[in-house]
Amino acid sequence: MKKYLFVLRKPAHSGAFVQEMLDIILTTAAFDQAVSVLWLDAGVFALKRHQQPEGYGFKDTAASLAALALYDVTDLYTEAETLAEYGLVADDLALPVQVLPRQAIAAFMQDFEVIFSA
Known part of the structure; x- marks a missing residue:
């Protein structure tokens, strides 16, 4: 089993990007891969x-975020400095996330075989 890290850097409602990435994350997890997500x-x-994105014509990503746990995607991270x-x-x-210091991010990423970042 490969270890995948998905790095999400774009705001939730900046188009279809986040929803598409969440779909890819869930699909990867559905094939019993080790999936982690890092929000920066x-x-x-x-x-x-x-959030109430419907008022602006965007789809609410909350349902997809809630589905992460159903697919055993529980290794969720963000950066202290970003917050x-x-x-x-x-x-x-x-969602419950582990908060990492910025200086630890590069070493953290070395633990993964596949990294998707956008």
């Missing part, structure tokens, strides 16, 4: 609680 930069907003830059704390997020 504006991508962390995909995790923010109490601080956007005035967020882990309690503001809809």
